Amino acid sequence: MGLDGLYLTGQDILSAGFTGALTAGTITASEILGRNLLLEHKSFMKKLGKNDAKKLK
Numbered sequence: 001m002g003l004d005g006l007y008l009t010g011q012d013i014l015s016a017g018f019t020g021a022l023t024a025g026t027i028t029a030s031e032i033l034g035r036n037l038l039l040e041h042k043s044f045m046k047k048l049g050k051n052d053a054k055k056l057k
């Protein structure tokens, strides 16, 4: 069901605020790319290690 090539995203599909909008964007991009970007992000941050992650902040 739905329209091919039409994707909804942003706070309206998940939760209000910047975090909700960013997470929704990641979920929508995952659907488009056929990848789980939330898990990829988690393992990327793990690979970076605690000290490197702090440098990014």
Ligand SMILES: Cc1cc2nc3c(=O)[nH]c(=O)nc-3n(C[C@H](O)[C@H](O)[C@H](O)COP(=O)(O)OP(=O)(O)OC[C@H]3O[C@@H](n4cnc5c(N)ncnc54)[C@H](O)[C@@H]3O)c2cc1C
Pocket: 009, 010, 011, 012, 016, 017, 018, 019, 021
């Ligand atoms: C004054 C204010 C302060 C805020 N402060 C915070 C804060 O401190 N922390 C926090 O987490 N959140 C805050 N928020 C909430 C946060 O801004 C929103 O949750 C977030 O911007 C939602 O992002 P979004 O991409 O889902 O939607 P939006 O940022 O609303 O983006 C939707 C986009 O779609 C466009 N659009 C709409 N209809 C159409 C159409 N028919 N065709 C094409 N384009 C269209 C709009 O022009 C807009 O650019 C605040 C909101 C406001 C108003």
